[in-house]
Amino acid sequence: MKKEYGNYNHLCRMPNTAKNRKMIEMLREFMKSSESRWQLVLRGRHPIEGKNYGYGGSLALKYALSFSVYVVPRKSVKDAENSQRHKMLAENWRDKMTIEKISQVLNQHDRCYND
Numbered sequence: 001m002k003k004e005y006g007n008y009n010h011l012c013r014m015p016n017t018a019k020n021r022k023m024i025e026m027l028r029e030f031m032k033s034s035e036s037r038w039q040l041v042l043r044g045r046h047p048i049e050g051k052n053y054g055y056g057g058s059l060a061l062k063y064a065l066s067f068s069v070y071v072v073p074r075k076s077v078k079d080a081e082n083s084q085r086h087k088m089l090a091e092n093w094r095d096k097m098t099i100e101k102i103s104q105v106l107n108q109h110d111r112c113y114n115d
Helices: 018-033 075-114
Strands: 010-015 038-047 064-073
Antiparallel strands (some): 038 064
């Protein structure tokens, strides 16, 4: 079944030329200097004759006729989001534990009066 919108973080596919690689390099520098939360990741596509895709569809850029550009969150952004998610899960866990303790006390209380 074909995806309706394709890969959400796929930006474009470009010929693997020195000019295009230089353009991506400059764009990465601008993104880094403006403290963008995003980074560009390149994936080699269309292997040259005599080369094949590797494990998981990887292909070194030096063996690719073109490359795909993907936009992904920077590692620092992912780490911050994971930290927030971890904190939220820890708070939910503490709340759940508190509710369970209260339930246990109430159940013990009910048993005392029902016996």
